[in-house]
Amino acid sequence: MKLFPNTVRGVVSAIDEIFNNNKYADKVIEKTLRSNPKWGARDRGFVAESVYEMVRWWRLIEAVSPSKDLYHKFGTYWILQGHKLPDWREFKSLKPDEVKAKMSRISQRAVLQSIPDWLDQMGEELLGESWDQEIDTLNQQAQVVLRVNTLKTTREQLMNRLAEDGVETYAPKGYKDALVLAKRQNIFKNPAFKEGMYEIQDASSQLVAASLDVEPGMRVIDACAGAGGKSLHLAALMENKGRILSMDVEDWKLTNTKLRARRNGVSIIETRLIEGNKTIKRLKDSADRVLLDVPCSGLGVLKRNPDTKWKLSPETIAKVQVLQQEIIQDYCYMVKPGGILVYATCSILPTENQHQVERFLASEKGQDFELMEDHKVLAQESGFDGFYIAKLKRKG
Numbered sequence: 296m297k298l299f300p301n302t303v304r305g306v307v308s309a310i311d312e313i314f315n316n317n318k319y320a321d322k323v324i325e326k327t328l329r330s331n332p333k334w335g336a337r338d339r340g341f342v343a344e345s346v347y348e349m350v351r352w353w354r355l356i357e358a359v360s361p362s363k364d365l366y367h368k369f370g371t372y373w374i375l376q377g378h379k380l381p382d383w384r385e386f387k388s389l390k391p392d393e394v395k396a397k398m399s400r401i402s403q404r405a406v407l408q409s410i411p412d413w414l415d416q417m418g419e420e421l422l423g424e425s426w427d428q429e430i431d432t433l434n435q436q437a438q439v440v441l442r443v444n445t446l447k448t449t450r451e452q453l454m455n456r457l458a459e460d461g462v463e464t465y466a467p468k469g470y471k472d473a474l475v476l477a478k479r480q481n482i483f484k485n486p487a488f489k490e491g492m493y494e495i496q497d498a499s500s501q502l503v504a505a506s507l508d509v510e511p512g513m514r515v516i517d518a519c520a521g522a523g524g525k526s527l528h529l530a531a532l533m534e535n536k537g538r539i540l541s542m543d544v545e546d547w548k549l550t551n552t553k554l555r556a557r558r559n560g561v562s563i564i565e566t567r568l569i570e571g572n573k574t575i576k577r578l579k580d581s582a583d584r585v586l587l588d589v590p591c592s593g594l595g596v597l598k599r600n601p602d603t604k605w606k607l608s609p610e611t612i613a614k615v616q617v618l619q620q621e622i623i624q625d626y627c628y629m630v631k632p633g634g635i636l637v638y639a640t641c642s643i644l645p646t647e648n649q650h651q652v653e654r655f656l657a658s659e660k661g662q663d664f665e666l667m668e669d670h671k672v673l674a675q676e677s678g679f680d681g682f683y684i685a686k687l688k689r690k691g
């Protein structure tokens with residue numbers, strides 16, 4: 296594969312922004328691509344993928360790179376990917392054999408898997424033997440998965456429509472609204488996206504709305520709705536009949552939910568900003584179904600957000616765990632007696648998942664609920680993101 300100086304420069308300066316100015320990888324990539332409008336689709340793909348992969352493998356790259364120079368680090372990454380370096384001044388003192396020899400001497404899992412030591416210890420302590428394979432899987436590149444908007448089309452129709460545009464997809468077993476792209480590409484530009492035929496949503500994430508067993512006409516609350524990914528899926532499952540109240544503490548996310556609802560042809564979503572506990576208390580006993588897609592460490596979605604491992608710390612995980620228990624305790628009574636409450640995270644840590652549900656069920660409010668089932672989705676088993684979904688029934 297041939298390297299071009301301008302795109303490699305783009306990668307190097309993006310890496311500088313991410314690691315030296317502590318910026319988020321997705322934002323930096325977006326800005327880099329926006330400020331280089333002349334780059335073609337291949338250049339854009341190369342820059343985005345190289346930045347994400349360098350972020351993913353950063354600790355390993357640092358361990359084998361001969362210096363702190365960012366061109367050396369890019370070159371090291373390129374060698375580790377099995378490519379040949381061009382004869383550029385920037386790579387003069389970089390010796391592929393030395394990089395490979397250094398690499399072969401590393402045996403520590405945290406370095407080989409390019410994760411912080413604390414994360415490796417936490418993973419092993421909480422997931423035991425399955426951690427080794429889980430972290431290996433979470434370091435692989437994510438597949439691009441679409442959720443078919445069944446309000447506008449069917450999976451088969453969308454598959455054919457995309458095929459006409461040269462976009463090959465396949466339907467994964469067990470996920471009835473999902474289509475996986477055979478080859479990574481920017482799918483936001485396709486006219487079918489602009490027409491609201493699909494959203495980008497991992498297959499594991501698509502299990503969340505499905506677990507609420509919604510029916511047309513129901514009243515549903517999505518209490519941590521964010522930009523509305525699950526709300527939109529719920530609306531499609533409800534055939535756009537009934538009512539969904541999409542709530543969040545961040546108004547700008549709800550603005551996005553509204554925009555996406557319009558594109559999806561969804562009219563049953565109402566958004567409401569959570570301004571305090573009063574907003575929640577007013578909704579006591581009001582919904583047939585409540586979804587709590589709570590804030591979490593995001594360790595189940597490392598494939599698509601590799602910089603999470605560099606931004607997280609044991610302290611931030613402990614903090615988010617306190618918030619998770621507060622949310623389930625404070626929001627649980629919005630569901631009517633006899634209704635269903637779903638607690639979900641995109642984490643693989645039991646401390647954010649089953650331990651939280653067990654703690655809730657053992658508490659005073661938990662006495663009014665029973666666990667119907669829970670689903671611990673490990674990335675190594677699903678082939679998609681790691682997730683946790685617990686379905687609780689409020690006693691009648």
Ligand SMILES: C[S@@+](CC[C@H](N)C(=O)[O-])C[C@H]1O[C@@H](n2cnc3c(N)ncnc32)[C@H](O)[C@@H]1O
Nearest residue numbers: 518519520521522523524525543544588589590
């Ligand atoms: C995992 S994200 C939700 C993703 C969203 N459901 C989707 O499918 O796109 C968790 C959300 O919880 C919100 N949040 C944080 N604290 C909250 C609170 N106390 N009450 C409700 N939502 C909260 C965050 O702003 C964030 O949007």
